[in-house]
Amino acid sequence: MIGFQYVARYGDGEHMMRLRFAPSPTGFLHIGNARTAIINYLLSKKYNAVLVLRIEDTDVERSSRESEESILRDLQWLGIQWHEGPDVGGNFGPYRQSERLEIYKQFSEQLLKNGNAYYCFCTQEELETMRARAFETGTYEYSGRCRNLSTAEKERFRAEGRKPTIRFRVPENETVIVDDAIKGKVVFSSENIGGDFIIVRSDGMPVYNYIVIIDDALMKITHVVRGEDHLSNTPKQILIARALNLPVPQYAHLALVMGNDRKKLSKRHGITSVDLYRKEGYLPEALVNYLAMLGWAAEDEREILSMQEIVAQIELEKLAKSAAIFDFQKLRWMNSHYVRLKSAIELLPLIQPYLQEVGIDANAVEREKLLRAIELLKPYCELLSDIKNFAPMLLSEIPAYDEEAKQILMSDEATILIKEAFSFFSETPSSDIGQFVNVVKAKTGFKGKQLFHPLRALLTGKLKGPELDQVISLLGYDGCKKRVEYAHRIYIEKLPLEGKL
């Protein structure tokens, strides 16, 4: 990782700025974590910092390699790049906590030896009972009853077959100030962080609050930018750092992302995994732009900004302190903007899977026509997947009729119009297709909506779509003729349907 320059504003004069994103591989990349990752990435670009990806997989039950892989894939899809991580290596690895157990063990021994930690033989059941009882009276805090066990007592417990956890001995009456880049100075007292907390489980696996600070120190992380849900636990981590004589990084706690009921964003609010956003046809540019703007605004009040523009303007201290509600509507709007920004050629590979879903083989369509169709349909696609609704009107032989279109086509006016359209094709040579609309207009005497509504329904099966002239031109004489004849068979001759609709 050569070439990174020290950034005067944030570095300490000796080390370059180092950031990290540390997901737990217990499922898909969640939108809230994606935002944290994006902010970290943007800051790393802005300050020329190293971005470290660390996998926090000490919850053996819930962690999986598949999750890790999907998270890495989603991060890459978003355009996030990291300099060190389990996949690319680096000088401060390994980058999976499950592969660093020996390291943590040494620190645990040190803590035990110095009396900063002790074995606790309380069982989970005992703790639950204590917690439940405390809940009735009010505040709960671990009693510290194993703090001063004699050797004999420990022996007895071990003989019973109890496997101890290791608890950190929380110092009395110590003030911990978290100087947060976003929240400002937050003051805690060691008196009310819940008592001595477990740092190593009875099966020997260390716990998050304990090793996160060790890894941040060992990986020389200078700035920890993470979700606000970690703020309350930060004093525990700092106390550990003090006991171990480890440096404490600069913190920045990001306000959380909520659902529309002000509750933590979850599945019932809509889709929450980045993976699903991709499948629904959101563009990574849109997601990055939206998530970056959630809790931050550009000086010139512009909302659509490229990654480079955001990087140029974003600053840790200017990020919002308050939680933001995730607005799916605005994301869609932003996505539609990015869809329109792309050329038909760029869009083609992205929409091909959706075309396939509605039975359109892009390779079988003349390329020129395909690109023209995409160009025409672009403004109608908020999501890439919306192409499924619109592509058939230009690329299928006979598109299906919408309910609304059916209603229109059954009207008396449509009957007149379909007949006139039908006779147009039996009387007029193909070179005169350009006259189609005007001829029908003249023959029927219809105009405006009265003319275009049924005509659009007849030709495209929908009431919405690109300019009809363009549609007709793209479909060509034969294409239009087929559709008119088809509608004529159904609505005028009332012949039974054949073939696909």
Added chain:
RNA sequence: GUCCCCGUCGUCUAGGGGUCUAGGACACCGGGUUUUCAUCCCGGCAACAGGGGUUCGAAUCCCCUCGGGGAUGCCA
């Protein structure tokens, strides 16, 4: 319960004592362009949680209340 964070239009936000009859964006409503719908353009609706201070002056500073969120796990 306890500790911590937060509180400007429905939503995201601008705002750091006077330039605020509070600005922008999404959504919504109206109008225009389009021989039609959408796109696009123009316009409108709409907020400083409440109460006390401090000050000549408070959305901005302080306190209280209320409301929301987070933590309080052998989860992260």
